Amino acid sequence: MDIPLIEFQDVTKRFGDxxxxxxxxxxxxxxxxxxxxxxxxxxxxxxxxHIIGLLKPDEGTILFRxxxxxxxxxxxxxxxxxxMSYMFQDNALFDSMTVYENIxxxxxxxxxxxxxxxxxxxxxxxxxxxLIDAVHxxxxxxxxxxxxxxxxxxxxxxxxxxxxxxxPTSGQDPVRKNAxxxxxxxxxxKFGFTAVLVxxxxxxxxxxxxxxxxxYDRTIVFQGTxxxxxxxxxxxxxxxxxxxxxxxxxxxxxxxxxxFKVLYHANLKRSALGESYTVLVFTxxxxxxxxxxxxxxxxxxxxxxxxxxxxxxxxPIGGFSTRISFNEFVTMLPYSDRxxxxxxxxxxxxxxxxxxxxxxxxxRRKATSGECxxxxxxxxxxxxxxxxxxxxxxxxxxxxxxxIGRLQCATQE
Amino acid sequence: xxxxxDIQESSEEKAGWNAIxxxxxxxxxxxxxxxxxxxxxxxxxxxxxxxxxxxxRPRQLMKITQQIYxxxxxxxxxxxxxxxxxxxxxxxxxxxxxxxxxxxxxLGTLVALSLIRELGPVLTAIMITARAGSAITAQIGxxxxxxxxxxxxxxxxxxxxxxxxxxxxxxxxxxxxLTALFDLIGILGSYISGVLIMGANAGTFFHRVQSSxxxxxxxxxxxxxxxFAVIVSTVCCYQGYFAHMRPDSHGAKAVGLSxxxxxxxxxxxxxxxxxxxxSLLI
Numbered sequence: 001m002d003i004p005l006i007e008f009q010d011v012t013k014r015f016g017d018x019x020x021x022x023x024x025x026x027x028x029x030x031x032x033x034x035x036x037x038x039x040x041x042x043x044x045x046x047x048x049x050h051i052i053g054l055l056k057p058d059e060g061t062i063l064f065r066x067x068x069x070x071x072x073x074x075x076x077x078x079x080x081x082x083x084m085s086y087m088f089q090d091n092a093l094f095d096s097m098t099v100y101e102n103i104x105x106x107x108x109x110x111x112x113x114x115x116x117x118x119x120x121x122x123x124x125x126x127x128x129x130x131l132i133d134a135v136h137x138x139x140x141x142x143x144x145x146x147x148x149x150x151x152x153x154x155x156x157x158x159x160x161x162x163x164x165x166x167x168p169t170s171g172q173d174p175v176r177k178n179a180x181x182x183x184x185x186x187x188x189x190k191f192g193f194t195a196v197l198v199x200x201x202x203x204x205x206x207x208x209x210x211x212x213x214x215x216y217d218r219t220i221v222f223q224g225t226x227x228x229x230x231x232x233x234x235x236x237x238x239x240x241x242x243x244x245x246x247x248x249x250x251x252x253x254x255x256x257x258x259x260f261k262v263l264y265h266a267n268l269k270r271s272a273l274g275e276s277y278t279v280l281v282f283t284x285x286x287x288x289x290x291x292x293x294x295x296x297x298x299x300x301x302x303x304x305x306x307x308x309x310x311x312x313x314x315x316p317i318g319g320f321s322t323r324i325s326f327n328e329f330v331t332m333l334p335y336s337d338r339x340x341x342x343x344x345x346x347x348x349x350x351x352x353x354x355x356x357x358x359x360x361x362x363x364r365r366k367a368t369s370g371e372c373x374x375x376x377x378x379x380x381x382x383x384x385x386x387x388x389x390x391x392x393x394x395x396x397x398x399x400x401x402x403x404i405g406r407l408q409c410a411t412q413e
Numbered sequence: 414x415x416x417x418x419d420i421q422e423s424s425e426e427k428a429g430w431n432a433i434x435x436x437x438x439x440x441x442x443x444x445x446x447x448x449x450x451x452x453x454x455x456x457x458x459x460x461x462x463x464x465x466x467x468x469x470r471p472r473q474l475m476k477i478t479q480q481i482y483x484x485x486x487x488x489x490x491x492x493x494x495x496x497x498x499x500x501x502x503x504x505x506x507x508x509x510x511x512x513x514x515x516x517x518x519x520l521g522t523l524v525a526l527s528l529i530r531e532l533g534p535v536l537t538a539i540m541i542t543a544r545a546g547s548a549i550t551a552q553i554g555x556x557x558x559x560x561x562x563x564x565x566x567x568x569x570x571x572x573x574x575x576x577x578x579x580x581x582x583x584x585x586x587x588x589x590x591l592t593a594l595f596d597l598i599g600i601l602g603s604y605i606s607g608v609l610i611m612g613a614n615a616g617t618f619f620h621r622v623q624s625s626x627x628x629x630x631x632x633x634x635x636x637x638x639x640x641f642a643v644i645v646s647t648v649c650c651y652q653g654y655f656a657h658m659r660p661d662s663h664g665a666k667a668v669g670l671s672x673x674x675x676x677x678x679x680x681x682x683x684x685x686x687x688x689x690x691x692s693l694l695i
Contacts, residue, residue, distance in 0.1 A: 052567050053566075054563055054566060054567065078569065081569070082569055084567075085567070085568075086564070086567035088560050088563070088564060090559065090560060092559060092560040092561050092563065092564035093561075093564075094556075094561055094564075095555075095559070095561075096552070105568065105570070106568040106569075106570070108472075109472065109568070109570045109575065110568065110569050110570060158568075
């Protein structure tokens with residue numbers, strides 16, 4: 001594997017008699033979204049502050065591209081950390097400065113740019129983070145969500161190579177929370193920076209993370225992908241993940257993935273051998289276009305409403321659903337075979353078309369040159385039997401997906 | 414039974430130690446305070462030195478100008494008001510004292526020298542401490558506890574260069590200018606009370622002012638103003654910058670206590686340094 005961008009080797013940090021990090025070993029790779037999860041007060045923010053150099057370890061070494069940070073000259077250190085941004089948990093915006101001044105500050109103070117160029121870059125970030133109406137306002141005049149977006153815009157304005165996010169979604173409602181996460185994910189894809197998030201928003205962060213680091217009892221107990229975390233057996237999983245995950249996903253109101261699997265197994269036990277069930281997979285396509293035209297909140301509201309429609313339609317007939325990725329939903333119909341399921345989906349389509357119109361009504365708010373906004377819903381179904389693994393049935397359903405609904409070029413007012 | 418003498422011995426020992434501790438407690442406290450004071454003085458000196466070296470870095474001019482506006486220009490009215498009434502009281506009291514010995518002609522000399530050499534620099538420094546110094550400590554303290562200073566660090570903006578150096582430079586420029594204004598308005602106040610109200614001779618008053626004040630007196634006033642500027646700006650910035658490290662409190666309370674400490678310490682140091690500078694220059 002490649003040399004990690006950042007590596008901790010036996011890093012220990014104490015505050016007085018209290019050990020916060022104890023022989024922490026971790027690796028963060030370039031171009032990935034890495035999320036550090038753990039309970040509140042567990043040392044996640046302290047860990048993040050070591051990466052950017054706000055705190056220094058009492059013991060152990062931090063390596064940057066394989067080179068110890070403490071052995072670097074000032075120039076080397078600046079080259080390593082100079083393009084690193086940090087988004088604070090409480091935003092740390094300068095309250096005596098306007099939104100524009102806050103975002104422009106790192107450009108004005110650390111780069112030799114002309115005023116026009118600074119203005120161009122700042123306004124570009126302000127537009128991307130939907131802050132046009134707040135340009136001349138002070139942080140105290142903004143809502144919590146808007147303050148977060150200002151902090152995000154300020155973190156991204158220098159086109160950083162590494163961005164550290166300290167609980168970027170804390171104190172936000174589910175729609176806004178997921179809007180911020182999706183904003184981070186989209187920017188990460190667009191600009192290719194390495195993102196390190198500290199969060200306890202499970203499972204929301206799973207949808208955007210390439211790797212998960214689990215901080216438990218002052219040390220890192222797990223490093224790997226979301227899929228690998230599923231198979232990880234450790235007290236961390238019971239004490240932390242299960243307590244944070246809950247039974248329902250906040251955004252969609254659907255079952256959590258874990259709860260979905262529990263129900264799935266419970267239904268299998270009740271089923272007689274030879275009885276079949278059907279799995280439906282729905283995918284919301286072209287969400288990026290919704291984000292571009294209507295914003296991140298609108299995209300998250302779309303996901304939220306999609307969850308509501310699926311639950312409203314399938315729960316009364318015994319179905320249960322979950323969200324498996326950023327834009328994919330799975331519904332299990334335990335008592336239906338393929339033919340019955342196809343008939344149910346046929347009923348669902350007109351319902352969904354109406355739902356999409358409602359979504360569009362609910363999220364419509366800004367005109368962007370009257371361009372055509374459309375998004376598409378794909379659905380696929382597959383029949384399974386009690387001997388089959390749920391994951392393979394879901395894969396089979398995904399392969400059979402076809403378009404079942406489309407928002408036809410909604411006109412903007 | 415064999416244990417009893419040991420127990421008695423150890424309790425006696427304990428009582429002895431307690432008595433020693435009790436007697437030495439004031440000295441221990443004094444020692445701790447002196448060590449802490451030396452520590453803080455050293456830290457403040459390094460803080461001042463580092464900040465002063467960064468005054469001449471690029472992009473500082475605009476920030477210094479802004480701080481001159483906040484520390485200097487916005488203190489003008491209060492300095493004029495205090496200067497006017499200080500001068501009026503001084504004129505009134507001096508006239509009453511001088512008239513008893515038939516020396517009311519020396520009114521101009523007395524008020525001019527008192528204001529230019531002592532009252533002008535000291536009262537100006539105290540007024541700026543109360544108005545701008547407390548605001549500097551509170552602002553920097555809040556920026557510290559709300560992680561705004563950490564945010565500067567993460568953006569690779571040197572907080573000393575960005576926050577402290579412009580304030581120290583602005584204080585060094587503003588204090589002498591405001592002192593001169595205070596002196597001028599103070600002399601005018603003395604003229605109002607001594608000449609216009611009490612009836613001293615105007616010609617004698619201005620002649621004495623002009624003839625008794627030498628350039629060395631004006632220089633002394635300006636030297637004091639610069640010394641006070643360095644003291645006030647360093648103490649106020651230092652207290653705010655390290656508000657989060659106070660051992661006695663945290664958060665908003667720490668900012669409040671730091672502001673109080675900054676004002677009290679600045680005022681005490683103004684008076685102490687006034688004596689030291691006067692004794693060196695006289």
